[in-house]
Amino acid sequence: MEIKHTLDEMTSQLTVNLQERGINDPLMIGIHTGGVWIARHLHESLQLSEPLGTLDISFYRDDFTRIGMNPEVKPSKLPTTVENRHIILVDDVLHTGRTIRAALNEIFDYGRPASVTLVVLAERDGRELPIAADVVGKHIKLSATQHIKLEGPDKLNLVVQETE
Amino acid sequence: MKQNNIQLNDDGQLRHFISIEGLKRQVLMDILDTAESFISVEAQQVRKVPLLRGKTITNLFFEPSTRTRNTFELAAKRLSADVLNVNISASATSKGESLLDMLHNLEAMHCDMFVVRHAQSGAAHFIAQHVAPHISVVNAGDGQHAHPTQAMLDMLTIRRHKQTFADLRVAIVGDILHSRVARSQIHALTTLGVTEVRVIGPKTLIPNDIASLGVHIYHDMNEGLRDVDVVIMLRLQKERMSGALLPREKEYFNLYGLTCEKLTLARSDAIVMHPGPINRGVEISSDVADGPQSVILEQVSNGIAARMAVMSMLLGQRFANETEGGQ
Numbered sequence: 001m002e003i004k005h006t007l008d009e010m011t012s013q014l015t016v017n018l019q020e021r022g023i024n025d026p027l028m029i030g031i032h033t034g035g036v037w038i039a040r041h042l043h044e045s046l047q048l049s050e051p052l053g054t055l056d057i058s059f060y061r062d063d064f065t066r067i068g069m070n071p072e073v074k075p076s077k078l079p080t081t082v083e084n085r086h087i088i089l090v091d092d093v094l095h096t097g098r099t100i101r102a103a104l105n106e107i108f109d110y111g112r113p114a115s116v117t118l119v120v121l122a123e124r125d126g127r128e129l130p131i132a133a134d135v136v137g138k139h140i141k142l143s144a145t146q147h148i149k150l151e152g153p154d155k156l157n158l159v160v161q162e163t164e
Numbered sequence: 165m166k167q168n169n170i171q172l173n174d175d176g177q178l179r180h181f182i183s184i185e186g187l188k189r190q191v192l193m194d195i196l197d198t199a200e201s202f203i204s205v206e207a208q209q210v211r212k213v214p215l216l217r218g219k220t221i222t223n224l225f226f227e228p229s230t231r232t233r234n235t236f237e238l239a240a241k242r243l244s245a246d247v248l249n250v251n252i253s254a255s256a257t258s259k260g261e262s263l264l265d266m267l268h269n270l271e272a273m274h275c276d277m278f279v280v281r282h283a284q285s286g287a288a289h290f291i292a293q294h295v296a297p298h299i300s301v302v303n304a305g306d307g308q309h310a311h312p313t314q315a316m317l318d319m320l321t322i323r324r325h326k327q328t329f330a331d332l333r334v335a336i337v338g339d340i341l342h343s344r345v346a347r348s349q350i351h352a353l354t355t356l357g358v359t360e361v362r363v364i365g366p367k368t369l370i371p372n373d374i375a376s377l378g379v380h381i382y383h384d385m386n387e388g389l390r391d392v393d394v395v396i397m398l399r400l401q402k403e404r405m406s407g408a409l410l411p412r413e414k415e416y417f418n419l420y421g422l423t424c425e426k427l428t429l430a431r432s433d434a435i436v437m438h439p440g441p442i443n444r445g446v447e448i449s450s451d452v453a454d455g456p457q458s459v460i461l462e463q464v465s466n467g468i469a470a471r472m473a474v475m476s477m478l479l480g481q482r483f484a485n486e487t488e489g490g491q
Binding site: 059064069081108110 | 213480481
Protein backbone atom coordinates (compact mmCIF):
# COMPACT_ATOMS: atom_id res chain seq x y z
CA MET A 1 0.00 0.00 0.00
CA GLU A 2 1.35 3.38 -0.97
CA ILE A 3 1.39 5.77 1.98
CA LYS A 4 2.68 9.11 0.66
CA HIS A 5 -0.81 10.47 0.22
CA THR A 6 -1.79 9.14 3.66
CA LEU A 7 1.14 10.95 5.28
CA ASP A 8 0.01 14.22 3.65
CA GLU A 9 -3.51 13.74 4.99
CA MET A 10 -2.15 12.97 8.45
CA THR A 11 -0.07 16.15 8.36
CA SER A 12 -3.14 18.32 7.66
CA GLN A 13 -5.29 16.48 10.22
CA LEU A 14 -2.58 16.93 12.86
CA THR A 15 -2.09 20.60 11.98
CA VAL A 16 -5.80 21.27 12.45
CA ASN A 17 -5.86 19.24 15.68
CA LEU A 18 -2.96 21.22 17.17
CA GLN A 19 -4.36 24.57 16.02
CA GLU A 20 -7.78 23.88 17.53
CA ARG A 21 -6.17 23.08 20.86
CA GLY A 22 -3.78 26.04 20.72
CA ILE A 23 -0.62 23.91 20.84
CA ASN A 24 2.33 25.70 19.19
CA ASP A 25 5.39 23.90 20.43
CA PRO A 26 4.74 20.16 20.54
CA LEU A 27 7.47 17.59 21.21
CA MET A 28 7.26 14.71 18.74
CA ILE A 29 8.29 11.19 19.81
CA GLY A 30 8.38 8.15 17.51
CA ILE A 31 8.20 4.55 18.76
CA HIS A 32 10.88 2.18 17.43
CA THR A 33 11.07 1.11 14.69
CA GLY A 34 8.22 1.90 12.29
CA GLY A 35 6.86 4.74 14.41
CA VAL A 36 10.20 6.55 14.11
CA TRP A 37 10.06 6.29 10.30
CA ILE A 38 6.57 7.84 10.21
CA ALA A 39 7.53 10.45 12.81
CA ARG A 40 10.50 11.57 10.69
CA HIS A 41 8.13 12.43 7.84
CA LEU A 42 5.63 14.25 10.03
CA HIS A 43 8.40 16.04 11.90
CA GLU A 44 9.71 17.37 8.60
CA SER A 45 6.36 18.34 7.11
CA LEU A 46 5.27 20.13 10.31
CA GLN A 47 8.70 21.83 10.37
CA LEU A 48 9.14 21.29 14.09
CA SER A 49 12.25 23.05 15.38
CA GLU A 50 13.03 20.68 18.24
CA PRO A 51 14.73 17.37 17.38
CA LEU A 52 12.60 14.23 17.15
CA GLY A 53 12.57 11.97 20.20
CA THR A 54 12.70 8.18 19.87
CA LEU A 55 11.34 5.60 22.28
CA ASP A 56 12.13 1.89 22.54
CA ILE A 57 9.50 0.36 24.79
CA SER A 58 11.30 -3.00 25.28
CA PHE A 59 11.95 -2.30 28.97
CA TYR A 60 8.26 -1.51 29.52
CA ARG A 61 6.62 -4.39 27.66
CA ASP A 62 4.03 -6.44 29.52
CA ASP A 63 5.22 -9.69 27.97
CA PHE A 64 8.85 -9.67 29.26
CA THR A 65 7.98 -12.50 31.64
CA ARG A 66 6.63 -14.48 28.66
CA ILE A 67 9.09 -13.81 25.86
CA GLY A 68 12.19 -12.41 27.60
CA MET A 69 14.48 -9.63 26.50
CA ASN A 70 14.17 -8.19 23.01
CA PRO A 71 17.67 -8.62 21.57
CA GLU A 72 17.09 -5.74 19.15
CA VAL A 73 16.47 -3.17 21.88
CA LYS A 74 17.62 0.38 21.00
CA PRO A 75 18.30 3.28 23.37
CA SER A 76 15.44 5.72 23.96
CA LYS A 77 16.45 9.29 23.14
CA LEU A 78 14.36 12.22 24.30
CA PRO A 79 15.97 15.52 23.31
CA THR A 80 14.68 17.53 26.28
CA THR A 81 12.56 17.11 29.35
CA VAL A 82 8.94 16.06 28.75
CA GLU A 83 7.82 17.92 31.88
CA ASN A 84 4.80 20.09 30.99
CA ARG A 85 5.23 19.51 27.25
CA HIS A 86 2.56 18.69 24.69
CA ILE A 87 3.71 15.35 23.25
CA ILE A 88 2.83 13.93 19.85
CA LEU A 89 3.36 10.19 20.11
CA VAL A 90 3.74 8.45 16.73
CA ASP A 91 3.50 4.74 15.88
CA ASP A 92 3.01 2.81 12.67
CA VAL A 93 0.18 0.40 13.55
CA LEU A 94 -2.30 0.54 16.45
CA HIS A 95 -3.47 -3.01 17.14
CA THR A 96 -3.89 -4.33 20.70
CA GLY A 97 -2.93 -1.01 22.33
CA ARG A 98 -0.28 -2.68 24.50
CA THR A 99 2.65 -0.88 22.84
CA ILE A 100 1.00 2.49 23.51
CA ARG A 101 0.35 1.54 27.15
CA ALA A 102 4.08 0.73 27.51
CA ALA A 103 5.10 3.95 25.72
CA LEU A 104 2.92 6.07 28.00
CA ASN A 105 4.46 4.45 31.07
CA GLU A 106 7.95 5.12 29.76
CA ILE A 107 7.16 8.76 28.91
CA PHE A 108 5.81 9.33 32.42
CA ASP A 109 9.09 8.03 33.86
CA TYR A 110 10.77 10.94 32.05
CA GLY A 111 8.36 13.51 33.53
CA ARG A 112 4.75 14.70 33.55
CA PRO A 113 3.67 15.87 30.11
CA ALA A 114 0.95 18.49 29.65
CA SER A 115 -0.80 16.23 27.11
CA VAL A 116 -0.18 13.27 24.81
CA THR A 117 -1.66 13.11 21.31
CA LEU A 118 -1.53 9.74 19.59
CA VAL A 119 -0.87 9.63 15.84
CA VAL A 120 -0.81 6.33 13.92
CA LEU A 121 -0.35 5.50 10.27
CA ALA A 122 -2.88 2.68 10.48
CA GLU A 123 -5.29 1.30 13.01
CA ARG A 124 -6.73 -2.17 12.81
CA ASP A 125 -9.30 -4.09 14.80
CA GLY A 126 -8.26 -6.15 17.83
CA ARG A 127 -7.92 -3.59 20.64
CA GLU A 128 -7.30 -5.18 24.04
CA LEU A 129 -6.97 -1.96 26.03
CA PRO A 130 -9.07 1.24 26.11
CA ILE A 131 -6.71 3.20 23.86
CA ALA A 132 -7.69 5.29 20.83
CA ALA A 133 -5.66 7.39 18.40
CA ASP A 134 -6.30 11.11 17.78
CA VAL A 135 -5.03 11.10 14.20
CA VAL A 136 -5.32 7.98 12.04
CA GLY A 137 -4.00 7.58 8.47
CA LYS A 138 -5.86 4.42 7.48
CA HIS A 139 -8.55 2.28 9.12
CA ILE A 140 -8.03 -1.37 8.23
CA LYS A 141 -10.10 -4.44 9.02
CA LEU A 142 -8.21 -7.70 8.95
CA SER A 143 -9.09 -11.32 9.54
CA ALA A 144 -7.65 -13.11 12.57
CA THR A 145 -4.96 -14.76 10.46
CA GLN A 146 -3.68 -11.53 8.93
CA HIS A 147 -1.31 -8.93 10.25
CA ILE A 148 -0.06 -5.63 8.93
CA LYS A 149 3.52 -4.43 8.74
CA LEU A 150 5.37 -1.28 7.71
CA GLU A 151 8.40 -1.89 5.51
CA GLY A 152 11.16 0.72 5.33
CA PRO A 153 12.98 2.88 6.03
CA ASP A 154 14.06 3.90 2.50
CA LYS A 155 10.73 3.40 0.81
CA LEU A 156 7.85 3.14 3.25
CA ASN A 157 5.29 0.53 2.29
CA LEU A 158 2.41 -0.89 4.30
CA VAL A 159 1.86 -4.60 3.65
CA VAL A 160 -0.80 -7.06 4.78
CA GLN A 161 0.60 -10.55 5.43
CA GLU A 162 -0.90 -13.92 6.28
CA THR A 163 0.42 -15.16 9.62
CA GLU A 164 2.07 -18.55 9.31
CA MET B 165 34.17 -27.13 28.15
CA LYS B 166 31.68 -28.36 30.70
CA GLN B 167 32.65 -25.45 32.95
CA ASN B 168 31.26 -23.03 30.36
CA ASN B 169 28.30 -24.95 29.06
CA ILE B 170 26.61 -24.57 32.38
CA GLN B 171 26.17 -20.91 31.45
CA LEU B 172 23.98 -21.61 28.43
CA ASN B 173 20.54 -23.14 28.02
CA ASP B 174 19.66 -25.52 25.20
CA ASP B 175 18.99 -22.60 22.85
CA GLY B 176 22.43 -21.09 23.51
CA GLN B 177 21.02 -18.26 25.61
CA LEU B 178 22.70 -17.11 28.82
CA ARG B 179 21.32 -18.88 31.88
CA HIS B 180 24.17 -18.12 34.31
CA PHE B 181 27.02 -15.66 33.88
CA ILE B 182 30.12 -17.27 35.33
CA SER B 183 32.95 -16.57 32.92
CA ILE B 184 33.60 -14.85 29.57
CA GLU B 185 35.60 -17.88 28.47
CA GLY B 186 33.62 -20.06 26.11
CA LEU B 187 31.03 -17.42 25.19
CA LYS B 188 30.60 -16.51 21.55
CA ARG B 189 31.17 -13.03 20.18
CA GLN B 190 27.45 -12.58 19.48
CA VAL B 191 26.53 -13.17 23.13
CA LEU B 192 29.01 -10.49 24.21
CA MET B 193 27.69 -8.09 21.55
CA ASP B 194 24.10 -8.71 22.70
CA ILE B 195 25.11 -7.82 26.26
CA LEU B 196 26.83 -4.63 25.04
CA ASP B 197 23.86 -3.58 22.88
CA THR B 198 21.39 -4.17 25.70
CA ALA B 199 23.65 -2.32 28.15
CA GLU B 200 23.85 0.61 25.74
CA SER B 201 20.05 0.90 25.88
CA PHE B 202 20.07 0.81 29.67
CA ILE B 203 22.38 3.84 29.72
CA SER B 204 19.44 5.93 28.48
CA VAL B 205 17.49 5.01 31.64
CA GLU B 206 19.92 7.30 33.50
CA ALA B 207 18.33 10.24 31.65
CA GLN B 208 14.86 9.48 33.03
CA GLN B 209 13.36 11.48 35.86
CA VAL B 210 12.36 8.12 37.37
CA ARG B 211 15.62 6.17 36.91
CA LYS B 212 13.92 2.80 36.91
CA VAL B 213 12.33 0.40 34.45
CA PRO B 214 9.70 -2.15 35.47
CA LEU B 215 11.32 -5.26 33.87
CA LEU B 216 12.06 -7.26 37.02
CA ARG B 217 9.19 -6.14 39.26
CA GLY B 218 8.45 -8.71 41.90
CA LYS B 219 11.71 -10.61 41.31
CA THR B 220 14.24 -11.07 44.10
CA ILE B 221 17.98 -10.80 43.58
CA THR B 222 20.29 -11.89 46.38
CA ASN B 223 23.80 -10.55 46.78
CA LEU B 224 25.96 -13.26 48.31
CA PHE B 225 29.26 -11.60 49.07
CA PHE B 226 31.70 -13.91 50.84
CA GLU B 227 34.47 -11.37 50.27
CA PRO B 228 34.37 -7.64 50.97
CA SER B 229 33.50 -5.35 48.09
CA THR B 230 32.07 -1.87 47.97
CA ARG B 231 31.83 -0.78 44.36
CA THR B 232 30.81 -4.10 42.85
CA ARG B 233 28.17 -4.82 45.47
CA ASN B 234 26.81 -1.28 45.29
CA THR B 235 26.54 -1.28 41.51
CA PHE B 236 24.91 -4.72 41.48
CA GLU B 237 22.42 -3.48 44.03
CA LEU B 238 21.71 -0.29 42.09
CA ALA B 239 21.40 -2.23 38.83
CA ALA B 240 18.86 -4.60 40.40
CA LYS B 241 16.90 -1.71 41.87
CA ARG B 242 16.84 0.18 38.56
CA LEU B 243 15.28 -2.96 37.08
CA SER B 244 12.67 -2.76 39.88
CA ALA B 245 13.82 -6.04 41.49
CA ASP B 246 13.91 -6.49 45.25
CA VAL B 247 17.41 -6.92 46.61
CA LEU B 248 18.55 -9.00 49.54
CA ASN B 249 22.11 -8.40 50.77
CA VAL B 250 23.39 -11.35 52.74
CA ASN B 251 26.29 -10.45 54.94
CA ILE B 252 27.97 -13.82 55.03
CA SER B 253 30.62 -13.31 57.67
CA ALA B 254 27.93 -12.22 60.14
CA SER B 255 25.49 -14.87 59.01
CA ALA B 256 24.86 -18.54 58.73
CA THR B 257 28.35 -19.88 58.13
CA SER B 258 29.41 -18.57 61.52
CA LYS B 259 26.62 -20.67 63.06
CA GLY B 260 27.89 -23.76 61.32
CA GLU B 261 25.32 -23.91 58.52
CA SER B 262 26.74 -25.34 55.33
CA LEU B 263 26.83 -23.32 52.13
CA LEU B 264 24.33 -25.61 50.41
CA ASP B 265 21.90 -25.41 53.33
CA MET B 266 22.09 -21.65 53.13
CA LEU B 267 21.39 -21.72 49.39
CA HIS B 268 18.39 -23.98 49.86
CA ASN B 269 17.03 -21.61 52.50
CA LEU B 270 17.34 -18.70 50.12
CA GLU B 271 15.62 -20.76 47.44
CA ALA B 272 12.79 -21.38 49.87
CA MET B 273 12.47 -17.60 50.17
CA HIS B 274 11.74 -17.55 46.43
CA CYS B 275 14.89 -15.81 45.27
CA ASP B 276 15.41 -15.65 41.50
CA MET B 277 19.09 -14.83 41.21
CA PHE B 278 22.27 -15.14 43.24
CA VAL B 279 25.08 -12.66 42.69
CA VAL B 280 28.16 -14.35 44.13
CA ARG B 281 31.52 -12.92 45.19
CA HIS B 282 33.96 -15.40 46.72
CA ALA B 283 37.69 -15.66 47.43
CA GLN B 284 37.80 -19.21 45.99
CA SER B 285 38.15 -19.68 42.23
CA GLY B 286 35.23 -21.75 40.97
CA ALA B 287 32.81 -20.77 43.76
CA ALA B 288 30.15 -19.29 41.46
CA HIS B 289 30.38 -22.32 39.18
CA PHE B 290 29.92 -24.64 42.15
CA ILE B 291 26.85 -22.73 43.27
CA ALA B 292 25.40 -22.72 39.74
CA GLN B 293 25.72 -26.51 39.71
CA HIS B 294 23.73 -26.86 42.90
CA VAL B 295 20.96 -24.28 42.69
CA ALA B 296 17.37 -25.05 41.78
CA PRO B 297 16.75 -24.93 38.03
CA HIS B 298 14.82 -21.64 38.13
CA ILE B 299 17.70 -19.72 39.70
CA SER B 300 20.38 -17.85 37.76
CA VAL B 301 23.86 -17.24 39.16
CA VAL B 302 26.07 -14.26 38.34
CA ASN B 303 29.75 -14.37 39.17
CA ALA B 304 30.77 -11.10 40.83
CA GLY B 305 34.37 -12.25 41.16
CA ASP B 306 35.76 -15.64 42.19
CA GLY B 307 39.33 -15.84 43.52
CA GLN B 308 41.81 -15.36 40.71
CA HIS B 309 39.53 -16.91 38.11
CA ALA B 310 37.04 -14.45 36.61
CA HIS B 311 35.09 -11.24 37.04
CA PRO B 312 32.95 -11.27 33.90
CA THR B 313 30.64 -8.30 34.58
CA GLN B 314 33.70 -6.12 35.19
CA ALA B 315 35.05 -7.20 31.80
CA MET B 316 31.72 -6.38 30.14
CA LEU B 317 31.54 -2.90 31.65
CA ASP B 318 35.11 -2.35 30.48
CA MET B 319 34.20 -3.48 26.95
CA LEU B 320 31.18 -1.17 27.03
CA THR B 321 33.42 1.74 28.07
CA ILE B 322 35.94 0.93 25.31
CA ARG B 323 33.22 0.66 22.66
CA ARG B 324 31.67 3.98 23.68
CA HIS B 325 35.03 5.66 23.01
CA LYS B 326 36.44 3.60 20.15
CA GLN B 327 33.36 2.39 18.21
CA THR B 328 34.99 -0.78 16.83
CA PHE B 329 37.20 -3.37 18.51
CA ALA B 330 38.93 -4.60 15.37
CA ASP B 331 41.77 -2.06 15.13
CA LEU B 332 42.57 -1.71 18.81
CA ARG B 333 45.76 -2.37 20.70
CA VAL B 334 45.10 -2.77 24.40
CA ALA B 335 47.69 -2.86 27.21
CA ILE B 336 46.85 -4.36 30.60
CA VAL B 337 49.42 -3.23 33.15
CA GLY B 338 50.38 -4.47 36.59
CA ASP B 339 49.46 -7.40 38.78
CA ILE B 340 48.21 -9.87 36.20
CA LEU B 341 48.95 -12.85 38.44
CA HIS B 342 46.30 -12.09 41.06
CA SER B 343 43.83 -10.44 38.71
CA ARG B 344 40.57 -12.15 37.82
CA VAL B 345 39.72 -8.86 36.11
CA ALA B 346 42.68 -9.20 33.71
CA ARG B 347 41.77 -12.79 32.84
CA SER B 348 38.17 -11.87 32.01
CA GLN B 349 39.30 -8.81 30.06
CA ILE B 350 41.71 -10.86 27.98
CA HIS B 351 38.99 -13.38 27.09
CA ALA B 352 36.56 -10.59 26.21
CA LEU B 353 39.04 -8.60 24.12
CA THR B 354 40.22 -11.60 22.12
CA THR B 355 36.64 -12.82 21.59
CA LEU B 356 35.65 -9.36 20.36
CA GLY B 357 38.58 -9.46 17.94
CA VAL B 358 40.98 -6.68 18.91
CA THR B 359 44.28 -6.46 17.00
CA GLU B 360 46.53 -7.02 20.00
CA VAL B 361 46.37 -7.51 23.75
CA ARG B 362 49.56 -6.79 25.69
CA VAL B 363 50.21 -7.55 29.31
CA ILE B 364 52.85 -5.46 31.05
CA GLY B 365 54.34 -6.19 34.46
CA PRO B 366 57.25 -7.63 36.45
CA LYS B 367 58.06 -11.32 35.86
CA THR B 368 56.84 -12.18 39.37
CA LEU B 369 53.34 -10.79 38.66
CA ILE B 370 52.77 -12.35 35.23
CA PRO B 371 51.64 -15.99 35.25
CA ASN B 372 53.67 -18.39 33.11
CA ASP B 373 50.72 -19.67 31.08
CA ILE B 374 49.29 -16.29 30.13
CA ALA B 375 50.80 -16.30 26.60
CA SER B 376 48.55 -19.26 25.77
CA LEU B 377 45.61 -16.83 25.89
CA GLY B 378 47.04 -15.06 22.86
CA VAL B 379 48.60 -12.03 24.53
CA HIS B 380 52.03 -10.46 24.12
CA ILE B 381 54.12 -10.07 27.28
CA TYR B 382 56.19 -6.98 28.07
CA HIS B 383 58.35 -6.42 31.12
CA ASP B 384 59.41 -2.93 30.01
CA MET B 385 56.44 -0.56 30.36
CA ASN B 386 57.90 2.02 27.97
CA GLU B 387 58.03 -0.57 25.20
CA GLY B 388 54.65 -2.02 26.01
CA LEU B 389 52.74 1.27 25.98
CA ARG B 390 53.95 2.30 22.54
CA ASP B 391 51.02 3.06 20.20
CA VAL B 392 48.29 1.45 22.29
CA ASP B 393 44.71 2.77 22.12
CA VAL B 394 43.63 1.63 25.56
CA VAL B 395 45.67 1.39 28.79
CA ILE B 396 44.10 -0.69 31.55
CA MET B 397 45.83 -0.28 34.91
CA LEU B 398 45.28 -2.96 37.53
CA ARG B 399 45.22 -2.49 41.26
CA LEU B 400 48.21 -3.88 43.10
CA GLN B 401 46.50 -6.51 45.24
CA LYS B 402 48.69 -6.26 48.29
CA GLU B 403 46.24 -8.29 50.36
CA ARG B 404 46.73 -11.32 48.12
CA MET B 405 50.54 -11.18 48.14
CA SER B 406 52.81 -13.22 50.28
CA GLY B 407 56.57 -13.53 50.13
CA ALA B 408 58.88 -11.49 47.95
CA LEU B 409 56.69 -11.01 44.87
CA LEU B 410 56.97 -7.29 44.96
CA PRO B 411 59.69 -4.64 45.08
CA ARG B 412 59.01 -1.69 47.34
CA GLU B 413 55.98 0.41 46.35
CA LYS B 414 58.10 3.34 45.27
CA GLU B 415 60.24 1.17 43.08
CA TYR B 416 57.10 -0.45 41.62
CA PHE B 417 55.67 2.98 40.83
CA ASN B 418 58.89 3.98 39.06
CA LEU B 419 58.82 0.87 36.89
CA TYR B 420 55.10 0.18 36.36
CA GLY B 421 53.18 3.20 37.63
CA LEU B 422 51.36 5.18 34.96
CA THR B 423 52.50 8.81 34.80
CA CYS B 424 51.66 11.56 32.31
CA GLU B 425 55.12 11.15 30.87
CA LYS B 426 54.72 7.42 30.19
CA LEU B 427 51.21 7.95 28.84
CA THR B 428 52.62 10.08 25.99
CA LEU B 429 54.06 6.84 24.55
CA ALA B 430 50.52 5.57 23.87
CA ARG B 431 48.42 7.04 21.07
CA SER B 432 47.37 10.62 21.74
CA ASP B 433 43.70 9.59 21.89
CA ALA B 434 44.36 6.61 24.18
CA ILE B 435 41.98 6.15 27.11
CA VAL B 436 43.09 5.13 30.61
CA MET B 437 41.02 2.64 32.59
CA HIS B 438 41.21 1.13 36.07
CA PRO B 439 38.73 -1.28 37.70
CA GLY B 440 39.18 0.48 41.07
CA PRO B 441 39.78 1.01 43.84
CA ILE B 442 42.87 2.94 42.76
CA ASN B 443 46.07 3.15 44.77
CA ARG B 444 47.22 6.67 43.92
CA GLY B 445 50.98 6.88 43.66
CA VAL B 446 51.34 3.08 43.54
CA GLU B 447 50.05 2.00 40.12
CA ILE B 448 48.77 5.33 38.81
CA SER B 449 49.62 8.98 39.48
CA SER B 450 46.84 11.35 40.48
CA ASP B 451 47.29 13.60 37.47
CA VAL B 452 46.63 10.63 35.14
CA ALA B 453 43.75 9.22 37.22
CA ASP B 454 42.03 12.62 37.25
CA GLY B 455 43.30 13.70 33.82
CA PRO B 456 41.51 14.15 30.49
CA GLN B 457 42.31 10.66 29.17
CA SER B 458 40.97 8.89 32.26
CA VAL B 459 37.57 7.17 31.89
CA ILE B 460 37.71 5.57 35.35
CA LEU B 461 34.50 7.14 36.65
CA GLU B 462 32.66 6.37 33.40
CA GLN B 463 33.54 2.73 34.06
CA VAL B 464 31.66 2.95 37.35
CA SER B 465 28.53 4.39 35.67
CA ASN B 466 28.73 1.88 32.84
CA GLY B 467 28.98 -0.89 35.44
CA ILE B 468 25.36 -0.30 36.38
CA ALA B 469 24.13 -0.54 32.77
CA ALA B 470 26.26 -3.62 32.02
CA ARG B 471 24.93 -5.40 35.12
CA MET B 472 21.36 -4.42 34.29
CA ALA B 473 21.88 -6.01 30.86
CA VAL B 474 23.24 -9.27 32.24
CA MET B 475 20.55 -9.60 34.92
CA SER B 476 17.66 -8.86 32.59
CA MET B 477 18.95 -11.24 29.92
CA LEU B 478 19.42 -14.09 32.42
CA LEU B 479 15.95 -13.77 33.91
CA GLY B 480 14.43 -13.02 30.51
CA GLN B 481 15.58 -16.33 29.00
CA ARG B 482 14.16 -18.18 32.00
CA PHE B 483 10.73 -16.59 31.59
CA ALA B 484 10.74 -17.29 27.87
CA ASN B 485 11.51 -20.95 28.48
CA GLU B 486 8.95 -21.32 31.25
CA THR B 487 6.28 -20.00 28.89
CA GLU B 488 7.25 -22.46 26.19
CA GLY B 489 7.14 -25.30 28.69
CA GLY B 490 3.76 -24.20 30.00
CA GLN B 491 1.90 -24.24 26.69
